[in-house]
Amino acid sequence: MHIFDDAAIERVALGVIDHTLPKSEWTHAGHFAAALWLCRHRCELTEADEIRTLISRYNEATKTANTDTGGYHHTITLASMRGAADYLASYPEDVPLHVVHSALMASRYGRPDWLLTYWSREVLFSVAARRGWIEPDLAPLPFWKPL
Structure with missing residues (x-):
């Protein structure tokens, strides 16, 4: 597992924003760092529309097509963003992000398949879930507020 400090976390996020993050660093841990x-x-x-635009543009800049089978995935992105926000909110505001990130990656969220607790593979990897928000079909997200 890649260890992040606060400067590395900021570099990942800013690299997504300005499209300079090498694609090889856009990993599960990198997604949660950003x-x-x-x-x-x-x-x-x-916000849903903003994060869609941000990641879609980053993907395009790194030669990753946003299609029905690859690139931006709206349901995974929104669930992950909400999970990250919920996790971050459980810490005091002065806790360094690398501490939160390390704990998050050691938690259930750190497993790349964590969403399969809430969605069946068929539903999560459907075109509909890639294009828009699809409610979980196995169990409700514990931190989710309906859209």
């Missing part, structure tokens, strides 16, 4: 930084420092970019 999500935590955005939640703390640029919360306006975490």
